[in-house]
Amino acid sequence: MFSKKVDDQISLILTSPEHANALFSLVDGNRDYLSQWMVWPPLNQKVADATAFIKRSLQGFAEHREMACGIEYNGELVGSISFNLIDHNLRKVELGYWLAENMQGKGIISRACKVMIDYAFTRLEMQKVEIRVAEHNHPSNKVCQRLGFKLEGCLRNAENLRGMMLDYNIYGLTIDEYEGSDPRHKF
Template structure:
């Protein structure tokens, strides 16, 4: 099973079907908060929906097409992050993430995105890591900005959010630019 220790309090680990109840509880408890920027929230209505999501992420991992992990902070699942897609032909990893509402402002997601970026370059030998975020989602956009990703442009009407389209800003980091501390 995949586990990636980021600090003494923070790790990423592959989601397991046994995590479905906690994942649903976290989603449900942050529903209105998450719904502002994530189009899948209304489709996650039961623990069974979370189980199906986890099974799909494990299949993506088994097929070496994605890596979706639980963010475990102080031994509790607080969100999800990983590579929504691993493009082996072009050597690009696409990071996606979300965090439960009560866990914001602790530096968790910055540490997670930094760890995933290093992992993409060091382990997967990717050439590029990309992160996209809705144009007005300031919290999500602050993560790649804080890590020195380059803003590469805007994707117009990239995502349908329930009743309207939102533009996304795309950020990129090349392996040769990534400074390791």
């Protein structure tokens, strides 16, 4: 199973069935916060929903189509980071992430993203990492900019969030633009 220590505080672990209770509790406690930008939190109503998500993710991982990881901060599950799509034909991954509201502002997502970006380019031999962010999710847009991603465009009316149409900013980082990361993040 995949696991990577990012630094003394942060570890990434492939999400597995034993994480179902913690994952459900984390989503349940952050449902309103996460629902500002994502359609799936209201659908996660019981531990069985988290278990089903994990099983689908592990199947996708086994088929080399996706990779969902939990983010642990000082040993506690605080969020998720994933390759929502691994496209071997186009040699790109779509990176997604979320973090508990009370863990914002600690640089956790930026540090976790650096590890996943390095993994995409060095281990998966991808040519591009892409991130889709709700246009009004200012903190997440700033993460993309800090990481050196380029804004490639905006998908208008890309998703229906309980009756409100969301626009998504599409950010990309190619292997040619990638400068590498802290040696601790290397695989």
